[in-house]
Amino acid sequence: MKCPCCSGKPYSACCEPYHKKEHNAPTAEALMRSRFSAFAFPNGAYLLNTTLPAKRKFHSQEELQEWGEINQWVKLEIVNLPAINQVEFKAFYIDSEGKEQLHHELSVFQKINDRWFYVSGTFLNDN
Secondary structure, X not given: OEOOOOOOOEHHHOOHHHHOOOOOOOOHHHHHHHHHHHHHOOOHHHHHXXXXXXXXXXXXXXXXXXXXXXXXXXXXXXXXXXXXXXXEEEXXXXXXXXXXXXXXXXXXXXXXXXXXXEEEEEEOOOO
């Protein structure tokens, strides 16, 4: 099975080892890809655990799980890597009403003790 993150690799050789906690994502981009895949499957626990601990109070595992479940995650496009800790991406999905949606974001990540975490994101307008 190909990985949902659109890397072109099999899931077992891409995001699955991160989801199974066999390895930590080595880069901010790898973490971004693994988080997209965690929405696609969905895996709310992984999404919460890869959020910066100081920011977890703004999220819940249940909400993250539900966001993954109610949407169909179609495609991830990495647009730009402006810095070692930033990833600009476009996530394409179909919402619960069957409408195609685009989530365009510049995400910021932080590395602590050789482990990357999602910190925050800025929504970018495609108009």
